[in-house]
Amino acid sequence: MTAIAHPNIALVKYWGKRDVARNLPAVPSLSMTLGGWRTRTTVTWGVQRDRFLLDGVVRDDPRVGRFLDHIDADRPPVEVVSDNDFPTGAGLASSASGFAALALAASHAAGRPRSPEATSVLARLGSGSACRSLLGGYVAWPLGTDPEGSDSHAIQIAPASHWDLRMVVAVVDAGPKATGSTEGMERSRRTSPLWSSWVADGPGEVAEASSAIEARDLERLGTVMERSTFRMHATMHTSTPPLLYWLSATVALLHEVFALRARGIGAWATMDAGPQVKVLCEAADAPRIESALAPHALETHVHGPGGPARLQR
Numbered sequence: 001m002t003a004i005a006h007p008n009i010a011l012v013k014y015w016g017k018r019d020v021a022r023n024l025p026a027v028p029s030l031s032m033t034l035g036g037w038r039t040r041t042t043v044t045w046g047v048q049r050d051r052f053l054l055d056g057v058v059r060d061d062p063r064v065g066r067f068l069d070h071i072d073a074d075r076p077p078v079e080v081v082s083d084n085d086f087p088t089g090a091g092l093a094s095s096a097s098g099f100a101a102l103a104l105a106a107s108h109a110a111g112r113p114r115s116p117e118a119t120s121v122l123a124r125l126g127s128g129s130a131c132r133s134l135l136g137g138y139v140a141w142p143l144g145t146d147p148e149g150s151d152s153h154a155i156q157i158a159p160a161s162h163w164d165l166r167m168v169v170a171v172v173d174a175g176p177k178a179t180g181s182t183e184g185m186e187r188s189r190r191t192s193p194l195w196s197s198w199v200a201d202g203p204g205e206v207a208e209a210s211s212a213i214e215a216r217d218l219e220r221l222g223t224v225m226e227r228s229t230f231r232m233h234a235t236m237h238t239s240t241p242p243l244l245y246w247l248s249a250t251v252a253l254l255h256e257v258f259a260l261r262a263r264g265i266g267a268w269a270t271m272d273a274g275p276q277v278k279v280l281c282e283a284a285d286a287p288r289i290e291s292a293l294a295p296h297a298l299e300t301h302v303h304g305p306g307g308p309a310r311l312q313r
């Protein structure tokens with residue numbers, strides 16, 4: 001069974017867990033699913049022994065076996081063959097599209113298909129942000145109230161067709177990140193003095209971003225996205241030891257985005273747990289924004305909103 005899922009970029013960030021084992025978030029979040037890039041994953045349920053191939057290389061990632069156990073604790077050995085058409089593990093949301101595609105392909109391969117909500121819950125157990133990649137367009141991930149997490153799954157705010165925005169992605173380093181998100185979030189929760197205000201602000205920021213999307217108001221959406229980004233990175237920077245995902249090119253790109261805005265071009269920046277800068281803008285502005293960013297980046301890409309995860313027959 002084969003499934004495809006797209007990465008998503010958070011417009012309001014998920015950073016922190018209230019339940020680490022279940023990946024229940026400390027803050028709600030909201031994202032745009034990216035068209036263009038994708039993870040494709042094929043699952044064969046019942047083989048000789050567990051095997052996981054990523055981009056053609058056999059990997060020893062204990063998260064995959066543990067994830068499959070959630071589908072069936074008495075499962076047979078399973079083969080997972082996955083490939084990304086974008087850099088893996090560099091803060092470009094490869095774990096999001098990866099676990100979204102795996103949740104969909106594996107639950108069908110096991111003969112246990114689920115509702116979209118339950119598939120999103122399953123993907124969340126692999127990686128929190130993966131729950132958002134099950135759906136297309138503009139997607140929220142609420143906190144939920146069930147201690148088991150059955151209601152902490154993605155909800156579509158608006159389909160891709162609602163608003164044809166662009167995310168210009170400037171890749172400054174394609175290597176894997178120094179500190180993984182799970183470890184980084186726990187460090188911020190335990191040590192950042194900004195933690196309580198970060199958690200307190202989350203619900204209001206998601207509400208503000210949702211209404212900006214509904215109204216197709218890019219200035220409002222860009223402002224809240226940038227604010228969420230800088231507040232998240234402030235909790236990272238004020239952790240002990242500090243989490244600094246930025247490189248000098250990251251800072252150069254941020255100044256470029258601010259300079260574009262000073263010239264009246266609608267461009268707003270976001271970064272995740274990596275050095276890449278992603279810029280939200282109208283489709284018509286994407287070419288000149290890409291040209292302005294290109295001198296500071298290894299490569300640039302432009303993506304619009306994408307569709308939901310789906311089976312490929």
Ligand code: DP6
Nearest residue numbers: 010013014127128129181182272273
């Ligand atoms: C910075 O979903 O990768 O990209 O749940 O521990 O697997 P785990 O973390 P992950 O965290 C992504 C965090 C982020 C912001 C976001 O995507 O909301």
